[in-house]
Amino acid sequence: MQAVLIVVHLLIVVALVGLILLQRSEGGGLGLGGGGVQGFMTGRGQANALTRATAVLAGGFFLTSLVLSVLASHNRTQRSILDGAATPASESIPAAPQSAPIGGPGGGVLNQLNQLQGGAPAAPPPPSGPQVPQSK
Secondary structure (H helix, E strand, O other): OHHHHHHHHHHHHHHHHHHHHHOOOOOOOOOOOOHHHOOOOOHHHHHHHHHHHHHHHHHHHHHHHHHHHHHHHHOOOOOOOOOHHHOOHHHHOOOOOOOOOOOOOOOOHHHHHHHHOOOOOOOOOOOOOOOOOOOO
């Protein structure tokens, strides 16, 4: 139902934009007020018909917008923004990533380039713990 309503909403939007562009503006603008449309309707009759059609389409636009927003909020569950803020500080520190290589099983791009050049990839030295200053 929501997909059908979205299609109807988009058709109303396109028709509304077209009707607005057909109307005569104060300065002449893009309107069809001159030339070839004189035989279709008089200026006043054309303005009344376009104004009424615009009002009907605008009402349809607002109605479909409200129905779509109600349908979208109907499936949403209530939750508070404070639920995520109640985590202790010790849990908020991200864990160190496992030594998964960047770029897949072949290692990183630099390791792949070293292998292509024939050199063995240089393994970085294992990290040592913090050094305690020793007096001499």
